[in-house]
Structure formats: C-alpha cells, structure tokens
Amino acid sequence: MIGQVREMLGGIEGRVRGMVARAIVRLVDDARQAQELQLELLADESQDAVERFQNYGFTSVPHPGAEALVVFAGGLRSHGVALVVEDRRYRLTALADGEVAMFDDLGNVVKLGREAIAxxxxxxxxxxxxAIEVTCDTADVSADRVTIDSDNVQLGGAGGPAVARVGDDVNLSTGKIVSGSAKVTAA
Known part of the structure; x- marks a missing residue:
C-alpha cells in the first residue's frame, strides 16, 4: 500500500519540481506578437518557442546568454512561459533605494533618481x-555648437522687433534693420 502511494505521489512530486526553472537564452524571435525564446534549461533540455511575458509599455530583446525564469503550468514542460529575463553582464548597479532606471548594454540610461531625472x-x-514645452526656473545649455532651424524664432516671448543678424544692414542712427530677415524677434 505504501509503495502505491509513493508511486502516485512520485509523479506529482516531479511535476511540482518541474514547475519553475532557470534557463539560458539562446535565440530570440521578436517578430511575433508575443516574443519567443529558445531556452536551454537543464544540461540536456532545450525549449523552442517559449513565450516571453513583458510588462505593458516596456519591451527588450535580450542577448544570447541572458538568464530567464520560466514557469510550466501544471509542471508540464510542453508549454513554458518566460516571466523574467535578466542579464547580469549589463545590469545597472549603484542605484539608491527607491531609484528606477531603464538601461541597455551600450550604456544608454534613463534614471529616475532621487535628485534628478537623468x-x-x-x-x-x-x-x-x-510640440515641446519646457518650464523651469533656469536652463543651462553647454554645447560646442547650437543650431536652430526655424522660420520664426521669438526671444523673450511672442512678438517684438526683429533682431539684426551678422551681415544685416542696420541704420545706426535709428537702430532699425534696413535689410535682412525678420525670422528672429525679441521682446
């Protein structure tokens, strides 16, 4: 009798143990509606076309060699779902408590930091x-060169008299621009 119970529970035990696994990403198919991964799970087990769930509004294509956490519904290895993919080779470190960041393997970063968004x-x-609006107390721009390509540049607010550019003819006694462009105005 005990042998029969162990035999019955042995199948359940194996399925429970097989419900969650770590895996290595080998290939990524990002052309499908749900990204699919080829994963290496155990030394002799691989899975093709494993769907990867990603958070709404965020997506990425992991490099081969990234690590995944995979779940198998009911412990059946025939249909896995990758819930998390991590790549410790490129993980951004040294964030303060509560900080959040998006990053890639090249060094591009969007960091929601404690002191600033960087x-x-x-x-x-x-x-x-x-359209772009910027409202702030101060704005600093440091650049080797700044180019503004616009038919209407308004310094100091809307409207105002035209501003002379290098090469414009100006009547020095009246201060009026005789010839040139009215693209740049200043209030």
Whole structure:
C-alpha cells in the first residue's frame, strides 16, 4: 500500500519540481506578437518557442546568454512561459533605494533618481514630437555648437522687433534693420 502511494505521489512530486526553472537564452524571435525564446534549461533540455511575458509599455530583446525564469503550468514542460529575463553582464548597479532606471548594454540610461531625472545617451538623443514645452526656473545649455532651424524664432516671448543678424544692414542712427530677415524677434 505504501509503495502505491509513493508511486502516485512520485509523479506529482516531479511535476511540482518541474514547475519553475532557470534557463539560458539562446535565440530570440521578436517578430511575433508575443516574443519567443529558445531556452536551454537543464544540461540536456532545450525549449523552442517559449513565450516571453513583458510588462505593458516596456519591451527588450535580450542577448544570447541572458538568464530567464520560466514557469510550466501544471509542471508540464510542453508549454513554458518566460516571466523574467535578466542579464547580469549589463545590469545597472549603484542605484539608491527607491531609484528606477531603464538601461541597455551600450550604456544608454534613463534614471529616475532621487535628485534628478537623468538621461544618458552614448551617441545621440532624439526627441520627435509635434510640440515641446519646457518650464523651469533656469536652463543651462553647454554645447560646442547650437543650431536652430526655424522660420520664426521669438526671444523673450511672442512678438517684438526683429533682431539684426551678422551681415544685416542696420541704420545706426535709428537702430532699425534696413535689410535682412525678420525670422528672429525679441521682446
């Protein structure tokens, strides 16, 4: 009788043990609606087309060699789901308690820090929007070169008289711009 109970429980025990596993990412298929991973689980076990669940609004494509935590519903290894993928080779460290960051393997970082929100771009930061508003007490810009490409630059607020540019003709006795552009105004 005890042998029969052990035999019955042996199958359940194996399924419970097999419900959660660590894995190494070998390949990523990011073209599907749900990203799929090829994973190496145990020394002789691999799984293809394992769906990866990602938090809404955030997505990434992990490098081969990243680690995954996989769950198997009911302990059946036929349908795994990767819940978390971590890559300790590139993990951002030294955050203060409560800080949050997005990062990649190149060093690009968006950090919600205790003192400031900091964006680090290793090559270029591009903002593409129909309108941008910045409201602050002070703004500092440090650059080797600043280019503003606009048909209407208003310094100090909307409107105002035109500002002479290098090369514009100015009547020195009246201070009026005789010829040139009215693209730049100052209040």
């Amino acid at each position: 964006i680090t771009a290793v090559s270029r930061l591009t903002i593409d929007a129909p």
